[in-house]
Amino acid sequence: MEGHHHHHGKTEVAARSNGNKGGLVVRVLALILTVAATIVTATNKQTKVVPLKVFDSLPPVNLPVTAKWHYLSAVLYFLVTNAISCAYAAVSLLLTAANKGGKSKSLRILIFVLDAFMVALLFSGVGAASAVGILGYKGNSHVRWNKVCNVFGKFCHQMIASIGLSLLGSLAFLLLVMIPVISSA
């Protein structure tokens, strides 16, 4: 048992309210970043006129081709993880603000558990989108997948921006998970 345990109650309440204040700022950041990542991904679309061979015997025909987020399941998954996270960030922000001074311990623990799930969800989404993004930029000669970002440059740039936003949002959630434990030190 720690020697100073008679101070414990006071210290814990002080730490908790500090953690709460810092936590609110980080939660607002997490919300802004995941909302931005969701919007930047969902509005990503590029149409380009590309010469395509329709019949082998005829010269290629110029046809408009569109790149959209829902053409790649990894990007769809990435969008869903960000949409879920920003919806949850908004709800948890209201609940945390309402739970002033961290009075309800069970609510604090529920929010901590869900924050940890968001870390897992967002990082898996960032991983999936980055893996496909790298294939888009570099292609892979071993499996004969050609790069596509030389054609759809604007689409790929916007994808990088949303992955960056989502990564920052993931780090914000990671920080939210750490705050209650570190502030109790």
Next chain:
Amino acid sequence: MEGHHHHHGKTEVAARSNGNKGGLVVRVLALILTVAATIVTATNKQTKVVPLKVFDSLPPVNLPVTAKWHYLSAVLYFLVTNAISCAYAAVSLLLTAANKGGKSKSLRILIFVLDAFMVALLFSGVGAASAVGILGYKGNSHVRWNKVCNVFGKFCHQMIASIGLSLLGSLAFLLLVMIPVISSA
């Protein structure tokens, strides 16, 4: 302040040692699962004789083609995340076992922070490997990436097994992050 705060010291120590015991079991699981995922990924290799067109004017030649984990950057990243996690799981297991009853609070917090980083790392690796795995199985007609798992079936099956193991390992780390907070309730 909570009314029962004079019981606090005793309750916390009891909860901490419970959390510690459960934590050790989950940490051993996390170690076994990430070690297994690392081995299954690193030993994955399949060679197949495939008809390849070397010259357009000549008929295809049967050539041996090998699928290996380091041909895809997403699989390489996946392997690295698992290798880091199992090395960390081994070290943290020794430290947690040595820190009997959770005496050193700063060590407990350091391990908590690193556990949380492992959650982020492993889930991003699982996301990356799954995204490329799905492309391998289904291909993508929009970007003209052909499926490859119809040729390298054994390689893809073994990849699925290691993704499954790594996902279970990630969930074990997620549980490790939750245990100290939930057991303090």
